[in-house]
Amino acid sequence: MSGPELTVLRLARPYLKRLVGAGLLAAATEFAGLALMATATWLLMTAADRPPLDRLTVAIVAVRALAVSRGVLRYTERLAGHDAVLRLVTDVRTRVFATLAARRGAPPRTGDALSRLVSDVEAVQDLLLRVLVPGAAAGLVSVAAVGLAALISPPAALALAAGLLVAGVALPALATVLTRRAGAEVAPLRGVLAADAVDLTHGAADLAAFGATGTALGAAERRAQRLARLERRLAALGFAVDALGVLVAGLTAGAVVLVALRAGVDGVLVGVLAVGTLAAVEITLALVAAARQWTGLRSGLARVAQLVAAAPDTEQPGAGPAAPSPVGRPTGAGTAVGAAGTGGAAANRGAAGAGGAGLLAGAPDVRFEGVTVRYRAGAPAALDGFDLDLPAGRRVAVVGPSGAGKSTLAAVLTGAVRPDGGRVTLDGRDVSAYSPDELPRAVGGLLAEAYVFHASVRDNLLLGRPDADEDALIAATTAAGLADWVRAQPDGWDTVVGEEGGQLSGGQRQRLALARALLAAPGVLVLDEPTEGLDPVAADEVLASTLAATPAGHSVLLITHRLSGLAGLDEIVVLDAGRVVQRGRHAELVAAPGWYRDQWVLQQAAEHGYLALSG
Ligand SMILES: Nc1ncnc2c1ncn2[C@@H]1O[C@H](COP(=O)(O)OP(=O)(O)OP(=O)(O)O)[C@@H](O)[C@H]1O
Structure with a gap:
């Protein structure tokens, strides 16, 4: 975790206790889910042998308690997490707004400023609620799951640890690598599109008067199509990684069962290990979703960090994504996303000079x-x-x-x-x-x-x-x-x-x-x-x-x-x-x-x- 994330975490310092509390509650929720699955499996498999009821009483009570506590924990976790994050986001939005308002030099375009105030600041919210809190919870529960499995069978715990490493480290890394480039392009592109919308509406009369409506619409449409393509690609990659996650869960459960059987573990406990493994891997796979979210959030976070960190008048005009010109020419040094060139109807005109350098077509009566x-x-x-x-x-x-x-x-x-x-x-x-x-x-x-x-x-x-x-x-x-x-x-x-x-x-x-x-x-x-x-x-x-x-x-x-x-x-x-x-x-x-x-x-x-x- 580097620059922009650290800037955001520094801003989150006043709410750190609440955030840690939310992380612990999230871990407790996931752990309750894991324990519920394992206990219910033990209960079902043991009950199949018709033991005396008093052998099952504790498990029955535990299943009820875990089911109820899971809901209660989830609710309190959401409450605590959102409480902390919404307070933080209010702070960040106020700072971003103040920076934008106080900035001298070239101000951002309305659409771009709007996109910074809305979607970029939401990236801060998502970083905490969808990446850090669930990520930390998944990490903690994975460690606890391996520890518990080791109590039943150390070799099976090793197999589980290997599966969890694949699900919690290798797959998130793969998701990050696959989606990084597309993810980095998406946030600036959204900003540029929002700015396009402002130009196309406020400048509609002038674009029409100069016959540039088609060109400007074409440029905006090309950018919109590029965004749609990127989002489709991100979704497809996401589904592919999710499918891999399901495969990893199945393979890990299979490996854990084989290792446990070989180690002579009791049949009921093998069942508990198998179901527990599936639950644990599923919880760890939250890290894949977190990684995917993170890559999508990075450019938005960077833009927020840049604004929050910059003294009001230090930002250079033209920083950030290139301001696309209404005729589709990139005007800045940044990413000229989807620059449209100068084709279209307007470009097809003949030459004419303000100083009489030539006539377009004869003037009509x-x-x-x-x-x-x-x-x-x-x-x-x-x-x-x-x-x-x-x-x-x-x-x-x-x-x-x-x-x-x-x-x-x-x-x-x-x-x-x-x-x-x-x-x-x-x-x-x-x-x-x-x-x-x-x-x-x-x-x-x-x-x-x-x-x-x-x-x-x-x-x-x-x-x-x-x-x-x-x-x-x-x-x-x-x-x-x-x-x-x-x-x-x-x-x-x-x-x-x-x-x-x-x-x-x-x-x-x-x-x-x-x-x-x-x-x-x-x-x-x-x-x-x-x-x-x-x-x-x-x-x-x-x-x-x-x-x-x-x-x-x-x-x-x-x-x-x-x-x-x-x-x-x-x-x-x-x-x-x-x-x-x-x-x-x-x-x-x-x-x-x-x-x-x-x-x-x-x-x-x-x-x-x-x-x-x-x-
Ligand atoms: N979009 C519109 N919707 C409704 N009424 C309009 C609209 N545009 C102009 N008008 C009305 O039409 C009349 C003529 O307006 P117009 O803008 O053509 O006058 P103008 O001579 O150009 O005035 P000015 O010199 O103040 O610009 C005015 O009474 C105005 O209120």
Whole structure:
């Protein structure tokens, strides 16, 4: 027993007395079972000769007493063991939680943290309740069984000892060797799968928008299949070892009987030895189960020990299993379990550069015809008979007050929401007719509240275009105003951004999501509030560089609250309560009375002061 187990045992020190008590009670329970079998055998075989009843009285009482005491002992053992272990587990869980919460550097992903708090901490519980307590009990009872057998026949006791050694030492060792590798892979894999579940649910909209859902699902499925394979293999090996255990029990009982007969032991006692041997070997075989449990628990224990032992901020970012990227690339130095590669629909796209390095496919002509969306029956329509032509290469902004239906427009265009009335077509074909792989090539971009994955900057960027080269990465991040930050990071493109981009400022997160959208460069680039969270100067710069970086011929649908920087756009559509209330170019709208002009004045005054308006 080494490192992690010792750390756990050190934590168990305050509960040592209770644990030792539980171990002794477990041994007493097993011993009562063994004694019950032996006494009952003696009773039956002796009774067959019809002796006077008083010869049997003690044995009859003993059988009853042992049967009752066995149940009582088992109950108290469970009570004492669980009492001690649940107290310990509460301590460990509190410490693990405190360490996770206090840790600086890269925090674990929610799924992984959950897995550490739940299944890894349960490994501590299992180590004590399923490995140490039953293991110690089995060891003690084996010694007692050999001692008792020696009282009847020393040679038979030797045969029993040999059988018990095989059952209690050789078989557990064999089980450990056979299951070690698979067992070590299982706990981290469970953690990674839990993290996959978080990404697939929280990042579902962005994965769909970049056409990476299939790839991410595929990667998660491959990991799930790997886990299932490992668990099947562990179960099959376990059954094989269990079968060997039954064989060992039979062979040992046979050997004990032969040796005892040769040594001239009385027939009834031979029977007692035979049944006692079967019972003793069965109890010792608990060590095989304990060993199998132990190999399965080791990696979970190691992770708990690592967390408990580490000072809150000493753990290195990226330690532990590699954080799989949403597109299936391993991002850390640890075990890249089931890395999925970069195949799939997203990888099959053509080349396209944020800086105009090439076109995916020509931008389609988009047409909204009388589109109506109502989220709930009876609720006001979020979009109410909306019409818009967005021919290839056109750049249109949609503005309007909060709740006007702007994001709903983006959701309808990207296929996330189906209109209740009217239709949206790309090159004359209804959006709903495009497959989930096909649509993101034509339409995509930065959705409202874009999800940033717990992966490196590079992997977050590559979500929409896995084959992008360094130049394209630089072009996209430069346009989004993130390139200087990336250059300043010690790990550069490999900087892990934390779950939901938690290691980034709000503005950096937004720039990263924007750079990702630019890199994906779909024919119709939807940008929902691309400069949200940036100060006015930065917002103007980023919007200008973003529009400049969009390849010529690609269309842009810009959704924004800010009216600054829209002068160069082909059309601005003002929405209110799902209806178009104004449309035109910036200069026209600023000149005409209406929501646009009022809002423009207010925003200019807020950002530059009222004097700037008159100047
Ligand atoms: N998933 C939804 N379920 C129910 N109602 C929704 C949903 N999404 C939006 N709505 C409603 O639809 C209307 C339009 O919302 P939408 O998000 O499209 O407006 P918006 O113009 O983008 O607003 P904001 O500028 O505040 O983001 C709002 O009244 C909103 O409450």
